[in-house]
Amino acid sequence: MHVLITGGAGFIGSHLVDLHLARGDKVHVVDDLSTGSRSNLAHHEGNGNLRFDEADILTWQYLDRAVAWADRIYNLAAVVGVYRVIAEPTKVLAVNIAACERLLRAAREGGWQPQVVLASSSEVYGHNDEDILHEEQDLVVSSRAGTRWGYSVSKIADEALGLSYAQRFGIPAVVARFFNTVGPRQIGRYGMVVPRFVAQAVRNEPITVFGGGLQTRSFCDVRDTVVALDAVATSTGRDTVVCNVGNDREISILELAQLVIERAGSRSTIEHVALREAYGEDFEDIRRRRPSLARLRTLTHFQHRYSLERTIDDLIAIERTRMQEGNDGHRTLVRTQSERAA
Template identity: 65%
Template sequence: MHVLITGGAGFIGSHLAEYHLALGDKVHVVDDLSTGQLSNIAPFLDDPHFRFTEQDILTWCELDHAVGWADRIYHMAAVVGVFRVLAEPIKVLATNIAACERLLRAVVHGGWRPQVVIASSSEVYGPQGRVALHEGMPLLITPGAPPRWNYAISKLADEALGISYARQHGIPVVIARLFNTVGPRQTGRYGMVVPRFVRQAVRGEPLTVFGDGLQSRAFIDVRDTVRYLDQLAQHASTEGVICNVGRDDEITIENLARKVIERVGSTSTILTMDYEAAYGQAYEDIPHRRPSVRKLHELVEHRPTWTLDATLDDLIARVRAEET
């Protein structure tokens, strides 16, 4: 199988590349390295089945050719991370929406119908109450669209584009609403909490908890996420399929910090920081975010093999090796 991954030098994209290379597939990664890192894909560069192109998908002149080559496309390219979303609200909307539309247009013009997996986000659900978030429920966006919600709006637009192109042009599409994916190669540079906590604990530094720490999230290991995405791709439909990808067990951010300190055996303390101090502006957080995985488990056979404790232990060992 020929696999094209946009944003493939990013955290999840690089794991998708590794996964498909292990299956014997041919993989082409395109990334402008604005948030992705060459180090993420460096181990694959000498693999004869792997190709990397450093280009912006918005201007890449060979997109039509790459799309025509692919049997499956994972569209992972986007402006991501809380810090970047708040700092570059216009770029979030313009880049995320335009890149997805250009990719889908190229698929239509190519006359070939690869499976297309579009990475959406749990952000599209907005500030819901303490309920399991399921694919059929109404979505909430705060009136006035503060910068906090531009990412959600861009991903919702991508979903609408994917479904529309599927139905009008017969492209087999699946929309994956990704929930809090963690694991190796993720950086805390753009606001991701787990790698930031682990590195702070290993160094014996205070773990900085933004807000009161009572907000809760459900984390899934990236190695489970990529297996879910592979199996979901096989259900891509010309009507479009929308499916949550995550785990349904929540933990508060404060308890996550305590868990990291315990597993590291660190002397670190916990330091709370209000959102304005953390982000440089007012910020509306989501108190709870837990996916319903009923549809996911109806569609695919895979079940998570990585617990949160196992993921943390793996990350702790990797950071310790880097720090010595």
């Protein structure tokens, strides 16, 4: 199979590269490296089945050619992370929506109908009062989210574009709503909570919990996420589907901080930081975010392999190795014990 991955040098994208190359697929990665890193793909150097282009898909002149080559396209190119979303609200809308539309237009004009997998987000559910979020629920855009609302708007727009191109032009679309993906190669620089907690715990620094800490999230290991994503795309075939992708185990941010301290054997204390101090603006954080996985399991019979504890242990090991090597970089090529055993 020919697989095109936009944003393929990033956190989730590079794990998709691992998965498809391990199967012998031919993979073409396009990434502008604004948040991704070539080091995430360095362990595939010399693999003739991998091609990499450093490019912005908003302006890349060879996008039509790459799309026409592909059997499946994963669109992961986006501005992500709370810090970046708040700092660059206009870029979020321009990049996330326009890049997706250009990709879909290339698929329509190419005369070939590749399957397009669009990375959406649990953010599209907004401030929803339901305890469990399922795909049939109304999507919510709320001003209570502050300037963060732009990210959810961009993902809702991407979903609408994908479903419209599927209905009007017959391009099969998989809309995957990710729920807090975590794991190796993720960095805390842009607001991702788990790598930030792990780095603080390993260094015995205070763990900073933004807000009250009672807000809950459901974390899924990236190595499970990419397997589930591929399984949905494979099972769907030429059909179009919207599907939650994640883990339905729920944990509060305060409990997460305590769990990381415990797993690391850390002397860290927990400090609460107001949202305004953390992000530079006030907003009402989403109270709960737990997915219904009924559709995912019906489509694929998928079973998770990685518990949150196992993921945290792997991240702690990576962080300790980075400290021992004196590497201040934000990426690591260390293979965890879990990856070697997989």
